[in-house]
Amino acid sequence: MKALLGVLLLATCVCEGVEPKTALLPPCCRVALDLGNPTDKSLYLLDSTWTSDVGRKIKLGALRGRPQIVAMFFSHCEYACPILISELKAIEQALPAEVLGKVDFLLVSIDSRRDTSAELAAFREKRQLGRKRWTLLRAESDDVRELAALLGVNYAEDARGQFAHTNLVTLLNADGEIAFQQTGLKQDPALLIAAIGKAARGAQR
Template sequence: MHASSLLSRRQLLASAGLLAGASLLAPRTARAAAPDSSVYQLDATLTDQDGRAFAFESLRGTPLLVSMFYTSCDMVCPMIFETVHATLRALPEAERASARVLMVSFDPARDSVAVLRKTADQRHCDARWTLARADDATTRKFAAVFNVQYRRISNGEFNHSSQVVLLDRQGRIAARSGKLGPADPAMVKAVHAAFAQSA
């Protein structure tokens, strides 16, 4: 077979997505894949408090504090918000400005975009914070990845575990804490270490 015929066949297969090495025929523009140990392997689409849909993996690149909550909780969940605020306040100024927070609701039936927006305002969550919701199936997958247990009880509220998880720049779990209230010194130290790591 002539080289020109072989090239034409390779181009045809590549355009159809049937050639395993098709990416070699075009410039590589895709972002490098997350490490196998990264939770960003989870294919999840979330919607934030401003109604914007985004891929979970798009948060990769900076240390991220993650927790789960529901807005109608009047005891533990407000303490989670306060704990994250305290953790941010305990960081050096540059790290405090660059840190990001993701709070995912496990009550998407009630936690609409409007409710998330209202909660963000009430809890003094600035641009560093993303309050998010997803469909039930995605919410359950997200909870499983972060080892958050929850179940709805008869009065419509939830029993749930409470923790704050730190992801490093690549989405590897760097620390987790179940301490609520004042900033956990071990978590603050872990956030500082995560910022010290190269991107």
Template structure:
């Protein structure tokens, strides 16, 4: 945006309390990182969506008490991750944010992380506040709905973000992602600045 510098000055001047804000002047207009969402990780530390800015990141949403689809989402994303070439895998990060802030405390996320043998140096399971969950879902194009039994009915969409937070590709099928998605994922090894292993 051409007047982003002016905008930043104006924001600094008025100390806005509005949740939305532009994060940095060098972020693309349509970067998911434009949305600032405070997160709490499985290690009970504060984090943000752009924690791994500079890396390619897979982002999706889930909830811990989900019986079938969410474990499958985690397992199939792990398999996807495992099957990548080292040059891609070393750079790739994974962020899964819960739909269920009432139940998915850091303790619950830590237990889930342990159960699935999640590598927490490259994967983050996170909790966001209820209003932020809705915004994040809107940014990722994920529809979800809380059900009377405490579960959630939700679309499964995994977004591949580039180093600047732009969506490079999406898939609704982590078990058998489309060729375009896999190609975009593989291409991140080239796009990133870290040299590939010999």
């Protein structure tokens, strides 16, 4: 009887399309798959600890199994980052349904000082980044510097707390290897979208 009730409740949720905000965790924070050791060039070899906007501490390897579309940003950005986020959202809109169901988006803050997990959570709300596909992470500055160095993102902070940084979108395949990179804003996203489609075929979940 209880089980039946549970099924009914679950069905109700799904039918009404109510997003169970407290229940749905971002891609970083769901049950990780055991896929063995990362490959030789996998970013998931990094051992650094990251904190999600939902407060959970993870290793990047938690994202393994699905391609990730990655950008580095900071929430106080006045110039390029808002455009970058909008462009990522446009890519999300442009992806065909069968691809969209197999990729996630990852935003990593370069502002270790101000971007606490609470700040990131506020940013998620403000920019309407759904938990279904979007992960927002922060870490200590050395760990951020290391990830940026691997992606090829250069950055420096100015006196106003604005960061000059490379605008770069990186596609990681399901194994965490760099599959494609697009530099600069306002580029034709066709190549990136094609690369995402290809990477999605390698998704393991």
